[in-house]
Each structure stands twice: as structure tokens, then as C-alpha cells.
Amino acid sequence: MSDCKRIRKEKLAESCTKVFQAAGVPKVQAGIVSDALITTDMRGIHSHGVIRAARYIDCIMAGGIIPTATPVVLTETPATAQVSAAGGLGIAAASYATNLVIEKARKCGIAVVTVNHSDHYGAAGIYSLQCADAGLVGFSMSNTCPLVAPTGGAKATIGNNPFSYAAPGRKYRAILFDICMSMVASGKMIIAAAEGKKIPYGWILDSQGNPTDDPNEIYRDAIMLPFAEHKGYGFAMMVEMLTGCLGHAGITEDVHSWNTVPGRDADTGHCFIAIDPAALGGINEFRSRVDLLIDRMRATPVIKGVKKVFYPGEIEFDKEADALANGVPVPESSLAELRRGAKLVGVELDF
Numbered sequence: 001m002s003d004c005k006r007i008r009k010e011k012l013a014e015s016c017t018k019v020f021q022a023a024g025v026p027k028v029q030a031g032i033v034s035d036a037l038i039t040t041d042m043r044g045i046h047s048h049g050v051i052r053a054a055r056y057i058d059c060i061m062a063g064g065i066i067p068t069a070t071p072v073v074l075t076e077t078p079a080t081a082q083v084s085a086a087g088g089l090g091i092a093a094a095s096y097a098t099n100l101v102i103e104k105a106r107k108c109g110i111a112v113v114t115v116n117h118s119d120h121y122g123a124a125g126i127y128s129l130q131c132a133d134a135g136l137v138g139f140s141m142s143n144t145c146p147l148v149a150p151t152g153g154a155k156a157t158i159g160n161n162p163f164s165y166a167a168p169g170r171k172y173r174a175i176l177f178d179i180c181m182s183m184v185a186s187g188k189m190i191i192a193a194a195e196g197k198k199i200p201y202g203w204i205l206d207s208q209g210n211p212t213d214d215p216n217e218i219y220r221d222a223i224m225l226p227f228a229e230h231k232g233y234g235f236a237m238m239v240e241m242l243t244g245c246l247g248h249a250g251i252t253e254d255v256h257s258w259n260t261v262p263g264r265d266a267d268t269g270h271c272f273i274a275i276d277p278a279a280l281g282g283i284n285e286f287r288s289r290v291d292l293l294i295d296r297m298r299a300t301p302v303i304k305g306v307k308k309v310f311y312p313g314e315i316e317f318d319k320e321a322d323a324l325a326n327g328v329p330v331p332e333s334s335l336a337e338l339r340r341g342a343k344l345v346g347v348e349l350d351f
Helices: 009-022 027-042 050-062 090-108 125-133 186-194 215-219 230-245 283-298 314-326 332-344
Strands: 004-007 072-076 080-084 110-118 137-142 163-168 174-179 268-275 328-331
Touching (some): 004 009, 004 332, 009 027, 027 090, 027 125, 027 314, 027 328, 080 090, 090 110, 090 125, 090 137, 125 137, 125 163, 125 174, 137 230, 174 283, 230 268, 328 332
Antiparallel strands (some): 072 080
């Protein structure tokens, strides 16, 4: 992106962590949240990067997120756990749950951990890839407040419900797939609005159900549309079932994403599933077969005008490597939001 500023990862992490600490988040959790946002920017997914920082702080300062909350295990078996985020930051709770599901899967072969009473947990791929980097197959998902109309509906009734999976290779780091069930994430419209750009027709409807290319409608109760019509709607229902129903979290309208109301929490739900290939024929064999799968995708003949076929995650991994070597590219719209968050808590940033 031409309007991006390159900032060293260490400098960006130090500044972002300082902002969250000033908002009352303990140092370790502030570092976890900052790392998740910055890693997402490094992978080129700016809709879920540091542009989100100020909104988390808005919620903290309003009393809708408890910055010092600690995740609590409510019920547990050797292969499962139900965790409460206790009204705290979703990224911190999701990180805790991912570490727990990895630990349990290594012992039991497969594990499931759900989270309730949470809030926005950032990019779903952060957690599935954490499982893959640990040698496991990982799945990560979350529900949200209603943003998407079910197929044929004229009202936002279900969340855009992000979902991700990842699996480790040997020659290749991993397969990584991360989507939401709407045509695009709301963060892309936030960026477009901040940059004064139009969006394609077909992404959203306005609050009256009319097609629009104005990204500012996202601030006026826009209705997001599911990808691939009934297919995206069906996957959104799957995520709702595993997070809200199985996780005993809020379901559809009971979820208050980006909660700013003191005395309640967002009650967002997450679900994490990990499978250990060692329990199903061995990790080395599995990694080799993942490599074979990727090789076959990359060997696909391309259509005119296309240089190569990418495997899921390849573009993000390339961008992450570039960011480590040359600095994290952060859009000015994202930096503006980070500066706003810093100003809210009295921190000065030098970029």
C-alpha cells in the first residue's frame, strides 16, 4: 500500500504495549494484545491490526471491557475446557484458550476449548496458526453481534463469525486459511471510510436494504451480506453453534461486540479445536503429506494474466517475512487510530 509507513516491529510493539498498559491492561496481557495486532498488520490484514487499538481502549474507558480480567476455567476434562474471559479483552482470553487447547491435544490427541463472556478476539488466524506452529492442526472461530443478513433476509440477524484453520508442513510453514462469513470484514470498510474511498456494490446494503458503495454506511446500521449467499450463511450458523451454543456464550442478538456498557460484558463466544497428527499416524508423515498437497496446488497451470497459484497463507507469510526485514507497513488510517488511542490514555507516540 502506497500510503503505508514502515515501522520496526520492536518499536511498534513497544509503543502499542505502552498504550494498552496506560489503559490499565497488565504488562503481559498488553504485550499479547499488541503482538496479535502487529502480527496481523505484518501479514497485510490491516482491517484487524493496530487500527483496532483505539476501539479496545474506547470500550475499556467506557467500562465495557475489564482491562485486568483474568480468564477462568469453568469446567474441564482431559480433552475439553470451558473458559470465561470474565469480561476482559478477547485477544488475551483467546491466547490463554489456545495455549490450553494445545496442551490438552498433545495429551489426548484432540481437544476442544470454548470461551464465553469475551469480546472481539482479533484475527482468527492468529490462534489456528499458533496450533500449526506447535505441530497441530488448529481451528479457531468466534461469533459476533448480528451484522449479516441470512440468505433472503432484510435484517442483520447473525454475525460475520470469523473462522480459521491451519496445518503444519515440513518444507512449508503451514496452510493457513482465515475468513469471515460476510463478503468482507467490517474493518475493510472502516479503512475505506477513513481513506475517503468507495467500496464495491454487493458488499453491504444500507439500513433500508438498498445496495450502496458508501463505506460510511457501516456506521449507520449497514446490513452486511454473506459470501456465496446460502453457503456463507450456513457456515455462519456452524460457527454460531460451536461458539454461542456449545460455548454457552451469547447467541446472535445476545452478543454485544465492542461493548461499552458498564456492568455487563459482550458475551462473545470463541471455540478452539486442536488435533495432534501424532495420534493419527505420525507428525512426520502428516507434514510430508501437507507438503505434497501444497506442491500439487502450486503446480496447477494458471489462466491468462495470472503468474502463479498461491496456497492458503503463502501471501501472508511472504508479507510477514518482508515486514520483519524491512519494517511493518502500517496504513496512515491505522496509525491515526493508534494515535487516537494513545491520546485517550495520555501517551505520546513519535510516529
